[in-house]
Amino acid sequence: MKTKMPKIKMSKTKIVMSITIGIACFSLMLVMFMQFKVVKQTDITSIETMREEDLRTELADWKEKYTELTERYNDVMAKITEYQSEKESDEKTAELLQSELNQLNLALGTTDxxxxxxxxxxxxxxxxxxxxxxxxxxxxxxxxxxxxxxxxxxxxxxxxxxxxxxxxxxxxxxxxxxxxxxxxxxxxxxxxxxxxxxxxxxxxxxxxxxxxxxxxxxxxxxxxxxxxxxxxxxxxxxxxxxxxxxxxxxxxxxxx
Amino acid sequence: MIIIAIILGCVIGAIIGVNAPIIPYTYSTFLAIAVVAALDSVFGGITSVIKKNFDLTIFITGFFCNSILSIALTYLGQRLNIDIYLAALVVFVGRMFTNLTIIRRYYVDLWKSKITQKVKSGKKAEE
Missing domain, CATH: 3.30.70.1880 (Protein of unknown function DUF881)
Known part of the structure; x- marks a missing residue:
């Protein structure tokens, strides 16, 4: 005890120093490891963790793609409606021809x-x-x-x-x-x-x-x-x- | 005593840091710049110890103020749409290299003087 007491007294400034340095080390390591963890676990491609600029460019890309695809969709839809109307008129003609044919067959006697x-x-x-x-x-x-x-x-x-x-x-x-x-x-x-x-x-x-x-x-x-x-x-x-x-x-x- | 404090601080900091929640990626730039600033302060401290003009107050204030200032500058840079953190990074890393050079020179000199001493003592023993 006797030998320890003066040692502690002697290092009073040392204690303050070690505590402050310890705190500094603690905060440095804390921040460093947090950063390590963030960098390690961050998936750069996932939207939640993206930076705003990246998100902006991504959004612009998608918007462009969207407009492109919308245009194509409209084109295709127009074509489909065109084909549909054509098909309908064709069907009508075919129906008409079929009924005419049936009538003629009946008149000719070529059917049971x-x-x-x-x-x-x-x-x-x-x-x-x-x-x-x-x-x-x-x-x-x-x-x-x-x-x-x-x-x-x-x-x-x-x-x-x-x-x-x-x-x-x-x-x-x-x-x-x-x-x-x-x-x-x-x-x-x-x-x-x-x-x-x-x-x-x-x-x-x-x-x-x-x-x-x-x-x-x-x-x-x-x-x-x-x-x-x-x-x-x-x-x-x-x-x-x-x-x-x-x-x-x-x-x-x-x-x- | 100081070594124990350093090791304890490092270990506790590492454990808590590993178990801390993940902060958003947007703010990780601030943390990174703070880490670099703190490391710069640490190397600066070691250099000053070697130069024998180490002051605890200056070291601690430098340690925390540099980190906070760099974070503030980075934030300002984001507000101004300019990458100020790059400038801070250049300064900090440049200083780190300077300090590392000083540390290296000191230890190399120490090592060299020890060798010459050994050689001298060996010669004296031979004589």
Missing amino acids: IQGEGITIILEDKKDTELSEGIIVSQITDYDLLIVVRELFAAGAEAISINDNRIVAMTDIFLRESNEISIMQIDSQRITSPYVIKAIGNRAYLESAANSKDGKLKQLQNAGHGLEVQTSSANKPIIINAYTGTIDSKYMQDKEN
Whole structure:
């Protein structure tokens, strides 16, 4: 103790000096290590720690990019609207053409169709003896043509005989050679019974078929078999498409 | 005693500095310039010890005032849109190098004189 006391007394100024120097060292190291830490942990690319000037230049860059991209976006949008309108008009044209095509196909008879109408089954009873000396004569092509004409007159929109569609160029023809007669529609042989399908107003067609002056009744009276069926709502008449080819070799559009 | 104070101050300062919260990057320039100013003061102090005209008051006031002044100048520079801290940096670092040269010369001289003394004493022993 005795030896220590004077030492402390002697170094009174030294104590003040060491404390102040210690404080100085402390503050220096504190600031230095804080700075080390900041520099080490700072990500220069992240926005939170950027300096104001850097942020300003960055902002200017982004603004430039933004305006550029906005311009491009507007360009592209304009192009898109252009294409859209073009596409719409194209679609309209295509729709129009399609409906026209459908109409034409229906008129031409190149599609399968269905609808209300009647089915006539006409049985050729030739060579049967009706009564003494009266023999039933054969159904001719004229008879069939007249039946078809009467049905068309009654408003039929489509007719087929034994699933042969009657179109504008259809021929019905009875070929007679060597006492054998063959009924032909568009060069296709058909035989009795003739199943005639017609699509149109059911009532009109039925009344036409059952008309007393009509060809069908005359044929029935002449001894042939006749049956008329009308379509029902859940069982419409189905008529197949025309199976032949429609080509025009000679006719052309008229030159104006 | 002084050495213990220096080591203690350094260790405590380092520990607290490592655990201190991060200050924003914008203000780190001020800290950096303060560090450079303080280091300059330290080297100046060592030089004055060598020159034997060390004054504690001058050292401490220089230590803190230089740091605060450099921070103030940096702030003013930011306000004026001119990099004053660069000028402060040049002055401080230049002074640091001057002081380091003085310190180096002193110790080199000391070392040389010791060698010559050894040689002289060796010669005397031989004689």
